[in-house]
Amino acid sequence: MPVIRHLLSALAVGALLAATAAAAAPPRRVVSINLCTDQLALALADPGQIAALSYLSRLASLSFLAGNATAFRIVRGTAEEVLKIAPDLVLAGAYSSASTRMVLAAHGVPTATFTPVTTVAEARAEIARAAALLGHPERGARLVSEIDRALTEAALPPGPPVLALQMQRRGFASGRETLIADLMRRLGIVNAADALGVVSVERVPLEVALKARPDLLILQDEDRPPADQGAALLSHPALAAVVPPQRRAFLPYREITCAGPALPAAIRRLSGEVRRIRAAIAADR
Known part of the structure; x- marks a missing residue:
């Protein structure tokens, strides 16, 4: 139980650091270690902000923006390789390695964890959150508007x-x-x-x-x-x-x-x- 409490405490520290970073200047060295946060980074960040993406980002069968990902460094998601990049923001998924996130938090690296969404409403919220963290809320708003427009146009007769x-x-x-x-x-x-x-x-x-x-x-x-x-x-x-x-x-x-x-x-x-x-x-x- 002490190990679990330590893990949860470390992850909470990482989340707090990420929230603090969101209120400061936009991050300049963003690392994504999750397939879905790869997509958010590619869609919402400036190319110059992205320091690395997960290795899944280049797999066309899984990654919607695989073609865009080839220009960036890839990582497997270990704490050691991420720390070498010296990121000022790490985007992770709820199923990304908990030990990696704990080590990053222990080193003071702001880490934002995104959970899998089950509704369009949750998707809108996560897009807005990612856009704010990356310093481009207007891009998040545009993507949400595109989703809403697609829903309107797709309505069945x-x-x-x-x-x-x-x-x-x-x-x-x-x-x-x-x-x-x-x-x-x-x-x-x-x-x-x-x-x-x-x-x-x-x-x-x-x-x-x-x-x-x-x-x-x-x-x-x-x-x-x-x-x-x-x-x-x-x-x-x-x-x-x-x-x-x-x-x-x-x-x-x-x-x-x-x-x-x-x-x-x-x-x-x-x-x-x-x-x-x-x-x-x-x-x-």
């Missing part, structure tokens, strides 16, 4: 409700306390996972998913031969019989994992796919 199920490898489905579920609600899409009792991201047996009989299956990868057993479930003939290929939508991982600059693109893509699926359902009937 009146029509029959679409029952959708978002599924990932190994049968994991997204329940009501996830960002994709909030986007569904805002666009008027019924989340089939609600009736299944799924709250966060939970594994749903194939037979249970089949009984839900969704109109639309939202996947993260385009149709391709499964590379392993985890992906094979999504190609199961029984699932194809209930939700044929023409009623599957694809929302790339890089657009939905981090609720930052990718969010407008995810909103527009999801709305477009639902419009397409509605037409397919109407044709089937």
